[in-house]
Amino acid sequence: MMDIGVVGYSEAKFDENIAKALMAIALDIVETNHPSKEYTLVSGLTDLGIPAIAYEMADKRGWKTMGIACEKAKDYECYDVDKELIVGKEWGDESATFLRKIDVLVRIGGGKQSMREVEVAKKSKAVKAVYEFDLPENK
Numbered sequence: 001m002m003d004i005g006v007v008g009y010s011e012a013k014f015d016e017n018i019a020k021a022l023m024a025i026a027l028d029i030v031e032t033n034h035p036s037k038e039y040t041l042v043s044g045l046t047d048l049g050i051p052a053i054a055y056e057m058a059d060k061r062g063w064k065t066m067g068i069a070c071e072k073a074k075d076y077e078c079y080d081v082d083k084e085l086i087v088g089k090e091w092g093d094e095s096a097t098f099l100r101k102i103d104v105l106v107r108i109g110g111g112k113q114s115m116r117e118v119e120v121a122k123k124s125k126a127v128k129a130v131y132e133f134d135l136p137e138n139k
Helices: 018-031 051-063 073-074 095-101 113-123
Strands: 002-008 039-043 064-069 083-086 106-110 131-133
Touching: 002 113, 018 051, 018 106, 018 131, 039 051, 039 095, 039 106, 051 064, 051 106, 064 073, 064 095, 073 106, 083 106, 095 113, 106 113, 113 131
Parallel strands: 002 039, 002 106, 039 064, 064 083, 106 131
Antiparallel strands: none
């Protein structure tokens, strides 16, 4: 079992075609570098931006899906994940739980919270690898 965390833009505007290409590359790298009989994609539960792209690709690959988010995520459309975990009330309250759950972290673009989670993951002994892809935000 391999739990793959994905972080990145949720509401920011970005080139969706580039994001999808980067996500496909990232997930291929994970499968190549971390072979497992079973994968679970873990992200922020919402059906927006990078999490939505990640969940869709995970479903197409036959992976399980999990959403870890704070209560505010319920104010948005959420992806129909296999397992859901709500932690805290404010954005970021879920970060420690998310980082404890995952084996590998993928970042595609992202803001302050994504960058904080990457820095913690890089220092963690539990997270085996971090794969980062920059994605310009369209303003």
